[in-house]
Amino acid sequence: MFILQVPFEARMNDGAVIMVEKPSEMAPLIGNQLEAFYEPIASVEVVTPPEYVGSLMDVLLKRRGKQQDIVHLDADRVVLKYLVPWQEVVADMYDEIKSISSGYASFDYDEAGSEKADVVCVDMLINGEAVDALSFVCSRGVAEKKGREVALRLKKVVTRQQFDIIIQASIGSRIVAKERI
Numbered sequence: 001m002f003i004l005q006v007p008f009e010a011r012m013n014d015g016a017v018i019m020v021e022k023p024s025e026m027a028p029l030i031g032n033q034l035e036a037f038y039e040p041i042a043s044v045e046v047v048t049p050p051e052y053v054g055s056l057m058d059v060l061l062k063r064r065g066k067q068q069d070i071v072h073l074d075a076d077r078v079v080l081k082y083l084v085p086w087q088e089v090v091a092d093m094y095d096e097i098k099s100i101s102s103g104y105a106s107f108d109y110d111e112a113g114s115e116k117a118d119v120v121c122v123d124m125l126i127n128g129e130a131v132d133a134l135s136f137v138c139s140r141g142v143a144e145k146k147g148r149e150v151a152l153r154l155k156k157v158v159t160r161q162q163f164d165i166i167i168q169a170s171i172g173s174r175i176v177a178k179e180r181i
Contacts, residue, residue, distance in 0.1 A: 005136060006090065008038065008117065009039075011038060012029075012033050012035060013034070014033060020037070023132065026121045039086065039114060040085070041084070041113055042083070043083060043110050045107075045109070046082075046108075047073075047079050048105035049076060049104050050072075050077075052102075052104065053080065056101065059093075063085075064088055065082035065084040066082060066084075067082055084109075089109055094107050117139065119138060120140050121171070122138060122143050124147075124154070124168070125169070126165065126166070127165060134154070136150075147169030147170075148169065150169060151177040164181070165180070166179075167181070
């Protein structure tokens with residue numbers, strides 16, 4: 001699992017809009033007259049044979065998709081229309097849809113504006129020091145899970161040393177995952 005960062009909008013109470021492209025840019029905005037964060041949304045269409053509809057709907061829902069429509073074109077094709085956050089689309093969604101449908105589904109997406117988002121910054125710490133290049137912004141609902149996944153992946157790729165290496169994922173001051181090498 002690789003987490004790609006997409007830009008978020010920070011809308012301030014005074015009407016200003018600030019683009020947040022890195023996790024380090026997010027922290028100074030919180031509590032500083034911030035109205036809300038907004039994330040880009042994609043309009044997604046998946047054309048698939050009917051036998052894959054249930055599995056594909058599960059994938060789209062797991063990726064925070066909101067169902068817009070289901071259209072049965074004929075006995076052999078169904079169109080699933082969803083609104084999905086860009087961050088979920090760019091993180092190997094195409095590969096997952098092709099894999100589940102054995103390559104029979106087609107996948108198309110387009111920009112659909114932005115929506116208010118409940119996002120948090122997950123800081124990855126190595127021996128207690130935040131590493132900005134490993135930190136990421138994601139939805140609050142999946143932040144702990146993704147933090148644990150990244151910590152486990154780092155544990156697998158970081159080579160052992162003659163001293164302990166502690167890998168942690170934190171949301172604010174709360175540690176949500178810890179791995180030791």
